[in-house]
Amino acid sequence: MNYQEAIKAIKSNYPLSNYSMLREALDLSIELLEKATPKKPNWIYDDEPLCPYCGEVLDGTEEHCDECDQRLDWGDTYVD
Ligand SMILES: [Zn+2]
Structure with missing residues (x-):
């Protein structure tokens, strides 16, 4: 499983309500991934x-x- 697949797995199993601490932890995980x-x-x-982020x-x-x-x-951008 790569990072993008992990994000997909988290999002598709994201709790819709309650579990506010779990959701906070998942948001943090998605951000880090x-x-x-x-x-x-x-x-x-x-x-x-x-x-691209900030x-x-x-x-x-x-x-x-x-x-x-x-x-x-x-990518193939020239890097000194
Ligand atoms: Zn940045």
Whole structure:
């Protein structure tokens, strides 16, 4: 099971009511799993990649966003 499959499994078994502490824990788990899944940066300006999670400006070399710890997927983007 990979991170995205885990998120799917959590969402499809998410309690609809009550269990507020469990729901809080599941929300936290989903957030961490999302951040652990490498995501492509947003390129709103050509030379300024932004974190897809928090919008922080990235320098193009980091594996994780310094601000929110989102894991980044630079794909075939040029990385210095
Ligand atoms: Zn970020």
